[in-house]
Amino acid sequence: MAASGNTSDVFAPWNDASATPLIRFEGVTKRYGDFTAIDNLTLDIYEREFYALLGPSGCGKTTLLRLLAGFEEATEGRILIGGKDISKVPPNQRPVNMMFQSYALFPHMSVAKNIGFGLKQEGRSKDEIAQRVAEMLTLVQLQEFAKRKPHQLSGGQRQRVALARSLAKNPKLLLLDEPLGALDKKLRERTQFELMNLQEKLGVTFMIVTHDQEEAMTVASRIAIMDKGIVAQVDTPAMIYEAPKNRYVSDFIGDVNFIEGTVTAQQDHEITLQSAAGQDFILHSDKPLAISSTAWLAIRPEKIAVSKEPPEDRRNKLQGIVDDIAYSGSISTYHVRLSNGDLIKAQMTNQRRLSNRAITWEDNVWLSWTDTAAIALTE
Amino acid sequence: MTINWRRFLLIGIPMIWLLVFFLMPFFIVLKISLSDMATAMPPYTPNYTPEAGIQGMVNLWQAFDLENFIWLLEDNIYWLSYLSSLQIALVSTLFTLLLGYPIAYALARSPEKWRGLLVLMIILPFWTSFLIRVYSWIGILKTEGFLNHFLLWLGVIDTPLAMINTNFAVYIGIVYSYLPFMVLPLYAALEKMDDSLIEAALDLGTTRLGAFWQVTFPLSLPGIVAGCFLVFIPAMGEFVIPDLLGGSETLMIGKTLWGEFFSNRDWPVASAVAIVLLMLLVIPILLFQRQQEKAQEAAS
Numbered sequence: 001m002a003a004s005g006n007t008s009d010v011f012a013p014w015n016d017a018s019a020t021p022l023i024r025f026e027g028v029t030k031r032y033g034d035f036t037a038i039d040n041l042t043l044d045i046y047e048r049e050f051y052a053l054l055g056p057s058g059c060g061k062t063t064l065l066r067l068l069a070g071f072e073e074a075t076e077g078r079i080l081i082g083g084k085d086i087s088k089v090p091p092n093q094r095p096v097n098m099m100f101q102s103y104a105l106f107p108h109m110s111v112a113k114n115i116g117f118g119l120k121q122e123g124r125s126k127d128e129i130a131q132r133v134a135e136m137l138t139l140v141q142l143q144e145f146a147k148r149k150p151h152q153l154s155g156g157q158r159q160r161v162a163l164a165r166s167l168a169k170n171p172k173l174l175l176l177d178e179p180l181g182a183l184d185k186k187l188r189e190r191t192q193f194e195l196m197n198l199q200e201k202l203g204v205t206f207m208i209v210t211h212d213q214e215e216a217m218t219v220a221s222r223i224a225i226m227d228k229g230i231v232a233q234v235d236t237p238a239m240i241y242e243a244p245k246n247r248y249v250s251d252f253i254g255d256v257n258f259i260e261g262t263v264t265a266q267q268d269h270e271i272t273l274q275s276a277a278g279q280d281f282i283l284h285s286d287k288p289l290a291i292s293s294t295a296w297l298a299i300r301p302e303k304i305a306v307s308k309e310p311p312e313d314r315r316n317k318l319q320g321i322v323d324d325i326a327y328s329g330s331i332s333t334y335h336v337r338l339s340n341g342d343l344i345k346a347q348m349t350n351q352r353r354l355s356n357r358a359i360t361w362e363d364n365v366w367l368s369w370t371d372t373a374a375i376a377l378t379e
Numbered sequence: 380m381t382i383n384w385r386r387f388l389l390i391g392i393p394m395i396w397l398l399v400f401f402l403m404p405f406f407i408v409l410k411i412s413l414s415d416m417a418t419a420m421p422p423y424t425p426n427y428t429p430e431a432g433i434q435g436m437v438n439l440w441q442a443f444d445l446e447n448f449i450w451l452l453e454d455n456i457y458w459l460s461y462l463s464s465l466q467i468a469l470v471s472t473l474f475t476l477l478l479g480y481p482i483a484y485a486l487a488r489s490p491e492k493w494r495g496l497l498v499l500m501i502i503l504p505f506w507t508s509f510l511i512r513v514y515s516w517i518g519i520l521k522t523e524g525f526l527n528h529f530l531l532w533l534g535v536i537d538t539p540l541a542m543i544n545t546n547f548a549v550y551i552g553i554v555y556s557y558l559p560f561m562v563l564p565l566y567a568a569l570e571k572m573d574d575s576l577i578e579a580a581l582d583l584g585t586t587r588l589g590a591f592w593q594v595t596f597p598l599s600l601p602g603i604v605a606g607c608f609l610v611f612i613p614a615m616g617e618f619v620i621p622d623l624l625g626g627s628e629t630l631m632i633g634k635t636l637w638g639e640f641f642s643n644r645d646w647p648v649a650s651a652v653a654i655v656l657l658m659l660l661v662i663p664i665l666l667f668q669r670q671q672e673k674a675q676e677a678a679s
Contacts, residue, residue, distance in 0.1 A: 070582075091582055092581050092586060098578075100578070
């Protein structure tokens, strides 16, 4: 099932035309009065995926999750789970469970009662519930906390109780609404890996809402970048980063520099772009671009080299003055001002100690990158 | 030093207040309850005058007896009054809860911009005198009153119902008058509840009703307890409502007490009735306080 069409061992059911998605959004629109939260959205999510919805606040990602959980009803369109339209199915009858941003643990119930709540509703026997609760407690390593009340736990422990509770019924799909938002950075990073391992072990499809791009990049098999109710791009983390479809996506994920220009030549995947200042840049494009159309060169800071001498072996180069240096330990980001006033960000790893750094403020430097480092964007 | 003074004032003022307006009157009433009735002014004996000195105090102490309390046990009118009051207060509290819970629930779930106005409407009746509001129920419930006219007009009944001067009218009066005291603590408990708890319960497979009984209701228990005590305690000693709306068969301790005091001019027995009533109320008040402490502990 998991094996896809072209490559046998890579998990990529979205490339397999014969694979049927677990979740399908068909032209889903959600309006609140005049405000359109979700605009004619079509999406496929496959079994065993770790699917991340990423976007700024108010982009509709939480609405999407609540549509799946059944707390909101779509204004238009259909939502299918396993091929079945669930638009009219109430939340308590959906094969979907949700982990809430606030955790929503029942404060009057013990940890064990919280985890067993969903099983109790199914009318399972006491022994069965106790056994499953013990299993879940082991899974999240909270065996000795079964009798505690939520207010007697730390933030990280509460997060794990919420996770255990939402997984206890073994849902087809687990929705996670900013699950790590309330944890501190170190704990968050550790929990990201725990989540990934858990997801792999259980084989449950996870759908996570986050506004933290690093988190999405780390955990997800695919990321949907959302913007004002529409999906700007759905792709693997690497493709989102290396081959963004437009300036919004490339700007949202990581840092990027743009140079506007006109396409003057194209040969296979190699494009020549002339900037307003009249300088030619060589860049890579997967799709053909019309000659004399407007396009943007997009280049990530870490792909730009900074040097004091003009690089001989590179065709893409710019001269400027170091305006600022942001030192962040392992790397330094150089803000270089060009003669036309534009700022370009370039990143270099700090291979030497800070005191031995060759480049400093107000230095005249050269920025350069290879022919394939930059990509062309048309929108 | 200044901090100590402020601390003293902070604790001292309510302490002095309680001493002057609660503890001292209580001891005066207690003293009268241990005295005997007299046709004099004041209408009880013995009396203590400062000139009598220490010997006077000893005499006073020796004259005290529990005669009035024994009398309360012997004449069953008092016991029946207490029991009847207890019954009326309990039943009214129950009905106030049954009526108040949906109101508080609706308030807590109403759109936020409406809530302030709706809560204001709950407490608005307080702007009108309590006495006037109870009087107006006479106009509604009496034989030629609004309610009978309305029911006759509807054709539900063909002879007017005797509602005024019955226990039914007393229940109506108490439930009506004390409803805000039930609604407000319930509203406070329900309003601070996180909506996502209900969503989580639904998400885990329970019905709306199941979510209510398993999540909303247990979490609103502190509000229920607070509301019930706020209604039960004053309802137990209520005098105005049974006097105006109740009939001759309506037996309530507040009415009995009034009768002893003003009709019989038996201050000592009236005081004994009041002391026993206070003792009967102190038990639920202490229960209430313990419950509040528990709730506070759980919250922290």
